[in-house]
Every structure is written in structure tokens, then in C-alpha cells.
Amino acid sequence: TRSTRPQRLLRAVQQKAIKGDPQSVISAIDYFCRHSEWAMNVGDEKGSILDSVVCEVCPTTALELGTYCGYSTVRIARLLPPGTKLITLEFNPAFAAVARQVIEYAGLQNKVCLVEGASGDLIPKMCQMFGIKTFDFVFIDHWKDRYLPDIKLLEECQLLRKGSILLADNVICPGTPEYLEYVRNSPHYESKYFKSHLEYTKVEDGLEKSVFLG
Ligand SMILES: CCc1ncnc2c1ncn2[C@@H]1O[C@H](/C=C/CNC(=O)c2cc(-c3ccc(F)cc3)cc(O)c2O)[C@@H](O)[C@H]1O
Numbered sequence: 001t002r003s004t005r006p007q008r009l010l011r012a013v014q015q016k017a018i019k020g021d022p023q024s025v026i027s028a029i030d031y032f033c034r035h036s037e038w039a040m041n042v043g044d045e046k047g048s049i050l051d052s053v054v055c056e057v058c059p060t061t062a063l064e065l066g067t068y069c070g071y072s073t074v075r076i077a078r079l080l081p082p083g084t085k086l087i088t089l090e091f092n093p094a095f096a097a098v099a100r101q102v103i104e105y106a107g108l109q110n111k112v113c114l115v116e117g118a119s120g121d122l123i124p125k126m127c128q129m130f131g132i133k134t135f136d137f138v139f140i141d142h143w144k145d146r147y148l149p150d151i152k153l154l155e156e157c158q159l160l161r162k163g164s165i166l167l168a169d170n171v172i173c174p175g176t177p178e179y180l181e182y183v184r185n186s187p188h189y190e191s192k193y194f195k196s197h198l199e200y201t202k203v204e205d206g207l208e209k210s211v212f213l214g
């Protein structure tokens, strides 16, 4: 049977990147998506905004919603100091299988914990599964209609603390109107929009950075 796009993306990593070198894995995926097949990775332009926010926050606990092929997982994990953990949630087993191999190829498997399942089921288990009290940083990039219910769930589970940073992809394209309206109007968040472009295109998109105020 025909290979899937994530499998072809993984093959491009295995053929073009250097094992144990996260930057070469990132470059191999960006090259593949620009010159062979577009894929919904955060990409290099929004990815450098992601990098700067991660470096500014220096999270000791980080969560990613929606692993897909592991591109942003590698971008985040490569910047984390030893001893910190990035937990990434992915409910599609085929995508999770590809992501595990991409993360391992980058040599970052010790900094990443990929959990298979739906975010709505897993978020309430973060404390019992990992002893996590609160997240310093959350990258949101899964189904766009799940952004709002999932941050409300993070609030309910008391997994956010004063100063926790949420960074959401695609707030313009495909768009997350309910989420944006909430974080921009809620007294519990201070929000800022980082204008950019949809990965590998000239279409406008951007990231929304929101600080939880408690
Ligand atoms: C149930 C909760 C839940 N729990 C756990 N994992 C979950 C989950 N819900 C989803 N997943 C996984 O996350 C990933 C989905 C990501 C969804 N992302 C976009 O749709 C998107 C689209 C465009 C775009 C497409 C076409 C265009 F024309 C323009 C833009 C650009 C982008 O950057 C985009 O992120 C997959 O791995 C899902 O298996």
C-alpha cells in the first residue's frame, strides 16, 4: 500500500538529516515541506518565534498538544536544559509512531515524553502520571476547535500558575476565533499576537502568546 505523508517525511529525515543533530532534522523537514510535500508543521518562520518564546520562558515543565510528526517537539526539546521534560500528546497512533522515530533520530528521546491519547482524557491525568503540579509552557497546535476547551481544562485541573505561558499556532489560518476571543478578553490572561505566515507559504498566520495571570 502507498506510504503516508508522515512516513515520507520520516524517510526524508532518515535520508537527509544527521542522527543526533536536531537542527539537521528540523532543516530536513522544512526542505521536504518546501520542495516536496507541504505538511502542517509549525515551520521555520513561526518556528523561530516558538524558539524565542521557549528560550525566554526556560520552562522546567512543558506541554505540547498535538505532536503530529514531532517537528515542533524537536524544536522545543532541543532548547530545554537537561532534567526538563516536554510532554507531548497525540491521539493518532500512526502519527505518534512517526513522531517517536523523528524525535529519536534527533537524539531527544530523553527530553520528550510522547503520550498517545486524547488531550481531554490525558490532561486530568498529568499530575498522577508525571507528578506535574503546573506547566510553565504550553504549545497548542492540535485540532483548532479543541484549543479553548483544553485551556479551560488546564485551568480546572489547576495545571496553570501565575506566569504560565500559552503559545497557540494558527490563530489566523485555519483560525481559532473562540480561543482568541477568550484569551484576549478574559481578565485571567494577558495576550499578544505574533504576526507571521502559514508554514511554507505567503499566507498570513500567527502565534498568540498568552500569560496566565492566576
Ligand atoms: C482530541 C484532542 C486531541 N488530542 C490529541 N491529539 C490531537 C487532538 N486533536 C488533534 N490531535 C493531533 O494533533 C494534530 C492535529 C493538528 C491540527 N492542525 C491543523 O489542522 C493545522 C492545519 C493547517 C492548515 C491546513 C490547511 C490549510 F489550507 C491551511 C492551514 C496548518 C497548521 O499549522 C495546523 O496545525 C494531529 O497529529 C492530530 O492527530
Ligand SMILES: [Mg+2]
Pocket: 040, 041, 042, 141, 169, 170
Ligand atoms: Mg499548526
